[in-house]
Amino acid sequence: MIKKSRLAAFILSFIPGGGHFYLGFPVRGIVFFISTFVDVVFSFGLAVAVQDEDPLVLLIALPFIWLWAALDSIYLADRINRSVEAGLTQSSEAIPSVHHDEYRKKQNTKAIAMFLSVVPGAGHMYLGFQKQGFQLMLMFFTCIFLVDWLRTSLFMVFLPAIWFYGMFDAMYKASGEEVDQNKDVMMISWFNGNASWMKDKSKLLGYLLVFLGSALILARIVFPIIDREISWEIRGYLQNGIIALLFILGGIKLLTGSKGNSAGGKGESGL
CATH class of the missing domain: 1.10.287 (Helix Hairpins)
Incomplete structure (x- = not known):
């Protein structure tokens, strides 16, 4: 294993996923690239379908995808370089290698879940949270249906909120934290809770x-x-x-x- 340049990884990440291909993580690179592509196509496709410019607000996800891809590639470059230095100066077990099969499998699972979460709920279903995935998907596409059917942008405000919630919640669940699979998503649990209000x-x-x-x-x-x-x-x-x-x-x-x-x-x- 050789050291990787953080600067090269950052520059190549101007095309989301390029830095990950350079570092040897093609699955993650494909996920970031396709996420960017799907967001652009989905936003413009929805705008054409409803004959309105309001759905283009979903393009706000692009800078977040780009920033995430750039920071993730820099982080992985650091992990690779520290693994190389540990192997040269001390035992190879001092710093876990980012190319370890178990580590790469976990990271690829997270990346695939994030990619699928471009469609809210799909990432949750991939991770085994079928109930939450169905709820998120139903809410998201119901809002799209109402925007198109009623020809009003009133429900557009809910789309970015549902999209970002689904994306980051899937990332949290893919990290391996213990979570109840039968639990409702946050918006649904508000109406099923026991709070006084x-x-x-x-x-x-x-x-x-x-x-x-x-x-x-x-x-x-x-x-x-x-x-x-x-x-x-x-x-x-x-x-x-x-x-x-x-x-x-x-x-x-x-x-x-x-x-x-x-x-x-x-x-x-x-x-």
Whole structure:
């Protein structure tokens, strides 16, 4: 085994995966390269499908993929060089070799899981977390369906959150930590938890559905009518006024509900 240049690994990583090919980790290199390719194709393909530029926000993943590939290649170059130095100056067992079969198998498993997580949930299924993978995949593609069907960008805000959560959660699980395979993903567990603020989860879900329905009516029915019938100066005031009024009413409802609950709690304690 010979030493590897950190600078060469970094420069070659300007094409994600190039540094890993140089270091002798072709599987990891292919994963980083295909992840970049899939992100670009998926983002532009979704934008064409819905005839909107909003899905291009998913391209924000590209700098993260590039940075991760560059830092990972530098880290592996350091591990290789330390292994070579340990072999020259002391016993070969002093620093575990990055080319050890068990180490490479673990790293390749993590890389494959990360690559599959380009489609949220696929990486979890590969690692054996079938339930969590199904939940993530269902949430992700449901948001895409709603964006396309309703022709609104309202649900676009959930796509990057689900995508990044699936990516980093798969990386954590692939590291070998002991995790319950039957556990729900974080977003689902919020509604299945025993926390005090989630005891009335059906009411919270109802508020969420009312908010989403109201937002869709405003975005797809009310605002288009305002655009046609009213001048642009008055239109801006009305749109901002309607949104502000909804927030005020929602806040008043929450405040009055909280006061009612606290009064009820005091009455019960007095008894």
